Amino acid sequence: MSRFPTDTPEQAKFRTAVQTFLAENAEPRAESDPWQVSGFSDDNDARAYFEDGRCWQRTLAAHGWAGLTWPVEYGGGGHPVWADRIFREESAHYNSHSGFIGATIAMLGPTLLAHATPELKTRFLPSLLNGEATWCQLFSEPGSGSDLASLNTRAILDGDEWVVDGQKVWNSCAQFADWGFLLARTNPESPKHRGITFLLVDMASPGIEVRPLVQANGSAHFNEVFLSSVRIPSNQVVGDVNGGWSPTRTVLANEAAFIGRGEGPSASDRLRDLATRHGGLENPIVRQRLARIISRERLQNFMGQRIQTAVRNGQSPPFDPALTKVMAARTKVLSGNLAAELTGLAAMASSETEDPEGNWVRAEILNRFAISIGGGTTEVQKNNLAERSLGLPRDPGQNSETAWKDIPRN
Ligand SMILES: Cc1cc2nc3c(=O)[nH]c(=O)nc-3n(C[C@H](O)[C@H](O)[C@H](O)COP(=O)(O)OP(=O)(O)OC[C@H]3O[C@@H](n4cnc5c(N)ncnc54)[C@H](O)[C@@H]3O)c2cc1C
Numbered sequence: 001m002s003r004f005p006t007d008t009p010e011q012a013k014f015r016t017a018v019q020t021f022l023a024e025n026a027e028p029r030a031e032s033d034p035w036q037v038s039g040f041s042d043d044n045d046a047r048a049y050f051e052d053g054r055c056w057q058r059t060l061a062a063h064g065w066a067g068l069t070w071p072v073e074y075g076g077g078g079h080p081v082w083a084d085r086i087f088r089e090e091s092a093h094y095n096s097h098s099g100f101i102g103a104t105i106a107m108l109g110p111t112l113l114a115h116a117t118p119e120l121k122t123r124f125l126p127s128l129l130n131g132e133a134t135w136c137q138l139f140s141e142p143g144s145g146s147d148l149a150s151l152n153t154r155a156i157l158d159g160d161e162w163v164v165d166g167q168k169v170w171n172s173c174a175q176f177a178d179w180g181f182l183l184a185r186t187n188p189e190s191p192k193h194r195g196i197t198f199l200l201v202d203m204a205s206p207g208i209e210v211r212p213l214v215q216a217n218g219s220a221h222f223n224e225v226f227l228s229s230v231r232i233p234s235n236q237v238v239g240d241v242n243g244g245w246s247p248t249r250t251v252l253a254n255e256a257a258f259i260g261r262g263e264g265p266s267a268s269d270r271l272r273d274l275a276t277r278h279g280g281l282e283n284p285i286v287r288q289r290l291a292r293i294i295s296r297e298r299l300q301n302f303m304g305q306r307i308q309t310a311v312r313n314g315q316s317p318p319f320d321p322a323l324t325k326v327m328a329a330r331t332k333v334l335s336g337n338l339a340a341e342l343t344g345l346a347a348m349a350s351s352e353t354e355d356p357e358g359n360w361v362r363a364e365i366l367n368r369f370a371i372s373i374g375g376g377t378t379e380v381q382k383n384n385l386a387e388r389s390l391g392l393p394r395d396p397g398q399n400s401e402t403a404w405k406d407i408p409r410n
Contacts, residue, residue: 004089011082018065018090025059026094034270035356036095037363041218043175050134050176053099057131060098067129069312070109074125081309097263100173104128104135106258107251108181110311115198115239115247124179124200136177137251138168138201138225143409145170146380147398148183149192149245150407153227155184155199157234162186162199164207164230172374174223175210177203181251182232187242188405195404198244200236207231217366253321254311255375260324261304267335267364268294274342274357289338296331300324320389322381329372336365 007015040046060066061075068083070076077083091097098105105128112121112128127133144151153166164184174180180201187195203210207230212220239247271290272281280286303324307317339361340347347358372378386392394400399407 007086011086014079014083015086015090018087021063021065022090022094022096025063026056026091026096029093029095029265033356034265034273035360037360041352043212043220046219046221047176049099050101050173053097053101054131054134056096057098057101057105057129059096061130067105067109067125070113070125070129074113074121075129076125081312084308084312085305092265095265098131101131101134102263103172103255103258104137104177107137107255108135110254111181111247111250112238114250117235119235120200120238133178134173134176136171136174136180136203137255138171138174138180138182139248139251140170141167142169146377148248149196150404150409151183151185151196152409153182153184154188155186155197155232157186158231160234162197162232162234162237164199164201164227164232166227168225168227170213170222170374171210171225172221172223174203174225175212175220179203180225181238182227183244183248185404186244189403190242191399191401192404192407193245193400195242196244196248197241198238198247199232200238201230201232205230205232217363252376253307253317256321256325256381257304257307257311257317259371259375260300260321260326260328261308262297262300262328266294266297267332267339268297270360270364271335271338271342274339274361277357278342278344280342286338286342289334293331293335293338296327296334300328300331303327320385322376322384323389325371325375326378326381326385329368329378332364332368332371336368339364 004012004015040049057066064077065087067076068079068087069081072078109125109128112125124133128135139148141151141153153164153168155162155164162184164182166184180203182199182201183196184199185195186197189195207228209226211224211226213222213224214220215222268290271293275281275286275290307321307324310317343358343361347355347361350358352359383395387394
């Protein structure tokens with residue numbers, strides 16, 4: 001009997017086609033290093049990893065497997081929403097993935113589909129899907145992270161171009177990206193949420209300087225991006241001028257859902273391996289902790305699928321995407337703690353090249369911070385849940401009705 005007895009005949013046929021494609025094109029998990037981590041202290045390795053992601057996205061697109069549920073006219077497959085789920089289930093046996101490019105497709109794709117003009121969709125969606133053009137998110141600024149709507153970067157219309165000046169920070173993979181989706185203040189007289197415009201900017205434009213930020217683990221995942229008199233054609237606006245908060249919310253909701261759902265190999269598989277190697281698998285407490293992590297990972301995955309299904313069907317998410325992200329951040333803490341306890345002190349002090357397992361454990365511990373900050377911190381996501389889902393009073397001091405220019409700042 002099929003491993004998936006609930007598949008309809010149509011789904012079973014689709015699954016077989018996916019299996020054939022992956023068997024012919026993807027790298028089997030067994031042949032890859034199970035302890036590989038995605039943080040690189042060498043910029044060439046980081047770029048190679050980024051380009052591997054682009055290469056896999058190209059392969060997907062070339063064989064008709066990119067954007068499975070997207071409209072065919074924009075390079076998608078036009079499949080029903082279950083196609084994504086089946087593809088993900090089958091891909092779990094393989095190591096090939098799109099890396100950061102997958103994240104930008106998840107954030108920007110639904111945003112362009114929902115808010116962009118037909119011209120922008122035709123121009124940008126196919127190259128986003130086939131990896132030809134890679135993207136970075138230019139949202140956060142020094143002083144405007146959690147309170148993103150307070151951002152300072154200014155754009156002034158000059159003829160048929162926007163002229164942008166300002167600074168962004170924490171921009172993942174901006175040093176490799178071809179394009180950026182950028183938020184800029186276009187009306188300082190309006191309250192902060194109502195004077196922002198969502199722009200698409202070519203990262204090769206004169207006036208853009210990208211400075212990588214080196215982290216404690218030696219890698220430079222993030223960048224500062226300085227914009228000095230950068231000119232952007234006025235037709236590269238997503239949504240309305242001064243109405244950029246609406247597409248921004250679409251990006252943030254899809255980002256939270258993407259982070260919460262997780263991509264690539266699950267930590268619980270590695271934790272099971274660690275428990276086997278380090279003698280914890282028979283320990284009932286370790287087994288209980290493992291079961292908790294596995295259950296949470298599965299739940300997060302189902303929650304992500306439910307959100308994705310609703311969004312693809314043009315409906316509102318069935319629950320706030322912030323919930324999956326808050327849950328994923330907590331799961332990361334549980335898995336990092338268990339990994340550290342199973343492997344002990346030796347894993348903390350071992351060398352990166354001689355002990356890939358220890359290297360994975362260290363990454364697992366450090367990544368718990370990344371996941372609880374990126375895409376909105378856990379504290380802020382909890383505020384959002386309190387206000388949006390539980391109807392509790394708004395966080396005081398938001399200045400949401402004061403003109404942006406009159407809000408005190410340092
Ligand atoms: C892995 C990762 C990837 C990222 N990638 C990108 C990217 O590609 N593009 C981009 O633009 N940005 C990116 N960011 C930046 C990220 O969006 C911000 O770091 C995040 O929104 C928090 O902003 P901040 O760092 O300015 O912290 P702050 O807003 O200064 O927050 C500092 C602390 O105060 C707390 N806090 C703030 N306000 C409140 C409140 N109202 N109630 C309770 N607590 C509060 C926060 O929870 C936090 O603990 C990334 C960050 C990470 C970690």
